[in-house]
Amino acid sequence: xxxxxxxxxxxxxxxxxxxxxxxxxxxxxxxxxxxxxxxxxxxxxxxxxxxxxxxxxxxxxxxxxxxxxxxxxxxxxxxxxxxxxxxxxxxxxxxxxxxxxxxxxxxxxxxxxxxxxxxxxxxxxxxxxxxxxxxxxxxxxxxxxxxxxxxxxxxxxxxxxxxxxxxxxxxxxxxxxxxxxxxxxxxxxxxxxxxxxxxxxxxxxxxxxxxxxxxxxxxxxxxxxxxxxxxxxxxxxxxxxxxxxxxxxxxxxxxxxxxxxxxxxxxxxxxxxxxxxxxxxxxxxxxxxxxxxxxxxxxxxxxxxxxxxxxxxxxxxx
Amino acid sequence: xxxxxxxxxxxxxxxxxxxxxxxxxxxxxxxxxxxxxxxxxxxxxxxxxxxxxxxxxxxxxxxxxxxxxxxxxxxxxxxxxxxxxxxxxxxxxxxxxxxxxxxxxxxxxxxxxxxxxxxxxxxxxxxxxxxxxxxxxxxxxxxxxxxxxxxxxxxxxxxxxxxxxxxxxxxxxxxxxxxxxxxxxxxxxxxxxxxxxxxxxxxxxxxxxxxxxxxxxxxxxxxxxxxxxxxxxxxxxxxxxxxxxxxxxxxxxxxxxxxxxxxxxxxxxxxxxxxxxxxxxxxxxxxxxxxxxxxxxxxxxxxxxxxxxxxxxxxxxx
Numbered sequence: 001x002x003x004x005x006x007x008x009x010x011x012x013x014x015x016x017x018x019x020x021x022x023x024x025x026x027x028x029x030x031x032x033x034x035x036x037x038x039x040x041x042x043x044x045x046x047x048x049x050x051x052x053x054x055x056x057x058x059x060x061x062x063x064x065x066x067x068x069x070x071x072x073x074x075x076x077x078x079x080x081x082x083x084x085x086x087x088x089x090x091x092x093x094x095x096x097x098x099x100x101x102x103x104x105x106x107x108x109x110x111x112x113x114x115x116x117x118x119x120x121x122x123x124x125x126x127x128x129x130x131x132x133x134x135x136x137x138x139x140x141x142x143x144x145x146x147x148x149x150x151x152x153x154x155x156x157x158x159x160x161x162x163x164x165x166x167x168x169x170x171x172x173x174x175x176x177x178x179x180x181x182x183x184x185x186x187x188x189x190x191x192x193x194x195x196x197x198x199x200x201x202x203x204x205x206x207x208x209x210x211x212x213x214x215x216x217x218x219x220x221x222x223x224x225x226x227x228x229x230x231x232x233x234x235x236x237x238x239x240x241x242x243x244x245x246x247x248x249x250x251x252x253x254x255x256x257x258x259x260x261x262x263x264x265x266x267x268x269x270x271x272x273x274x275x276x277x278x279x280x281x282x283x284x285x286x287x288x289x290x291x292x293x294x295x296x297x298x299x300x301x302x303x304x305x306x307x308x309x310x311x312x313x314x315x316x317x318x
Numbered sequence: 319x320x321x322x323x324x325x326x327x328x329x330x331x332x333x334x335x336x337x338x339x340x341x342x343x344x345x346x347x348x349x350x351x352x353x354x355x356x357x358x359x360x361x362x363x364x365x366x367x368x369x370x371x372x373x374x375x376x377x378x379x380x381x382x383x384x385x386x387x388x389x390x391x392x393x394x395x396x397x398x399x400x401x402x403x404x405x406x407x408x409x410x411x412x413x414x415x416x417x418x419x420x421x422x423x424x425x426x427x428x429x430x431x432x433x434x435x436x437x438x439x440x441x442x443x444x445x446x447x448x449x450x451x452x453x454x455x456x457x458x459x460x461x462x463x464x465x466x467x468x469x470x471x472x473x474x475x476x477x478x479x480x481x482x483x484x485x486x487x488x489x490x491x492x493x494x495x496x497x498x499x500x501x502x503x504x505x506x507x508x509x510x511x512x513x514x515x516x517x518x519x520x521x522x523x524x525x526x527x528x529x530x531x532x533x534x535x536x537x538x539x540x541x542x543x544x545x546x547x548x549x550x551x552x553x554x555x556x557x558x559x560x561x562x563x564x565x566x567x568x569x570x571x572x573x574x575x576x577x578x579x580x581x582x583x584x585x586x587x588x589x590x591x592x593x594x595x596x597x598x599x600x601x602x603x604x605x606x607x608x609x610x611x612x613x614x615x616x617x618x619x620x621x622x623x624x625x626x627x628x629x630x631x632x633x634x635x636x
Contacts, residue, residue: 009545029550031398031534032364032456034464037355046350048443049409049453055445080349091367091453125366127373135367135409135453138350146352216349227327232347 004096067109082208093129152233152275159286165248166193168266322414385427392456400526411447470551470593477604483566484511486584
């Protein structure tokens with residue numbers, strides 16, 4: 001069975017089964033979803049599209065991985081605001097020849113990731129296209145002031161919620177089609193970081209409640225996201241430590257790959273990058289990677305400043 | 319200049335200029351948008367994707383038309399719930415070779431349509447793809463009970479907020495590449511109905527406040543949307559009048575086209591289809607098209623029932 005066999009009516013009936021019964025409102029199928037925010041909260045909304053061949057490949061990721069990732073990538077933006085995920089919408093573009101089996105796995109992965117984050121798929125659209133595109137919107141709630149990119153202050157320490165580079169290394173391993181010379185555990189940890197990233201929702205809540213000055217999720221490589229945070233805050237940043245995950249260190253050593261370049265330029269780690277006073281960074285058990293300065297974007301090596309390589313992931317640059 | 323020339327950072331700077339200063343929150347550019355609902359309202363959310371070559375063609379529509387239509391199509395789903403549009407998100411998939419000029423026109427058309435409906439573009443995403451896809455999410459507010467598809471009752475009159483068929487006739491004219499034998503005014507009215515549809519926001523508000531039983535927007539042809547309303551309400555529907563717009567009548571007469579077929583199967587008129595008691599339909603100045611019955615989907619001609627043709631637009635059927 002394919003999408004074309006089912007048609008839109010048949011497909012929607014199947015989706016209802018795949019995602020399970022609704023807990024918010026009356027479920028999918030009306031012109032729009034109706035939900036209620038809790039008293040005193042603000043609405044936080046974000047959208048991110050995943051394009052086949054660009055953000056995922058079906059020879060690397062299972063359909064369930066793709067559904068899962070589409071959720072995590074969007075929820076990560078809510079996490080970076082210190083918000084709680086509540087509702088998701090999925091506009092799926094797909095060829096008519098797409099099999100029901102693939103779509104079942106994709107929607108089940110999507111719904112399972114939603115429930116992992118305490119959220120729910122409440123609406124969507126399905127249209128014909130040459131290749132798969134998952135355009136997702138995530139809606140969340142935030143109490144009080146959300147975490148912004150724009151609050152970093154000169155003198156703040158810059159830190160991350162975890163070490164980086166796994167997802168980028170995973171993509172490199174998948175591209176090389178060979179993981180014989182590396183430990184299977186390391187290889188899987190990195191490939192899974194690409195296939196099924198984790199959004200740092202709990203960390204975002206803790207950071208917002210602690211009142212850190214600024215945060216952003218590391219989605220496009222440390223260099224790009226450092227730049228975004230600096231520009232939004234009108235400050236400079238000095239990076240003195242590149243926080244490389246252990247698996248990444250071992251794999252890049254074995255392969256002769258440049259681990260720093262992977263962390264600076266390879267995206268999709270989805271750790272949070274935070275600016276806050278030094279004592280707060282320590283008490284929150286974050287990994288310090290640099291500090292906020294007056295201006296410029298710098299990498300400090302052996303006490304010497306050099307310009308931070310600007311090789312972060314840009315969707316429209318080669 | 320193209321998207322690839324600008325890169326993501328340059329492109330976002332341009333978008334800020336194209337869409338004008340924000341009135342809600344701090345504008346685009348953080349991980350997510352933060353907005354507040356009015357006290358006592360519920361959130362209404364919907365997503366619809368427009369794919370180049372499927373929902374629009376750039377030889378038929380200007381980039382501004384495309385931006386405008388992407389808003390109207392989504393806002394129409396809010397209108398069908400009796401909701402007020404507030405915030406929109408746009409995930410744009412585009413080739414790197416897309417010109418800045420095309421994108422400027424598209425975003426200006428998008429922003430202008432938003433402001434026409436009292437809404438605002440608050441967030442988005444931009445990713446590389448083979449062809450243009452605009453995946454839009456529209457967020458609105460509804461006071462009290464939203465208009466559902468599911469409330470139609472046996473004995474209700476079925477009605478529409480306006481005559482149908484312009485958009486479908488417009489597509490047929492554009493496909494035929496020849497409008498010599500029809501009046502220019504009629505041709506333009508129909509082609510514009512396809513290029514720049516209007517969402518019936520005010521009508522939706524009036525209908526919700528009046529307490530009509532059920533509503534849906536006619537986006538996929540009268541036959542499909544009658545079926546959706548009937549299925550959601552667990553009732554049958556008898557269509558006794560096919561409400562053909564005057565321009566459509568004149569053009570189809572001149573061309574020998576089947577006007578009924580265009581209305582039943584051609585989508586994107588975006589009038590609202592309503593079920594309500596007869597006296598309410600009259601006082602609201604709606605066009606009666608049928609009635610709600612126990613079961614079945616019927617077309618009544620000369621007093622005789624025949625099955626309603628099921629040729630409404632289905633995105634995955636040929």
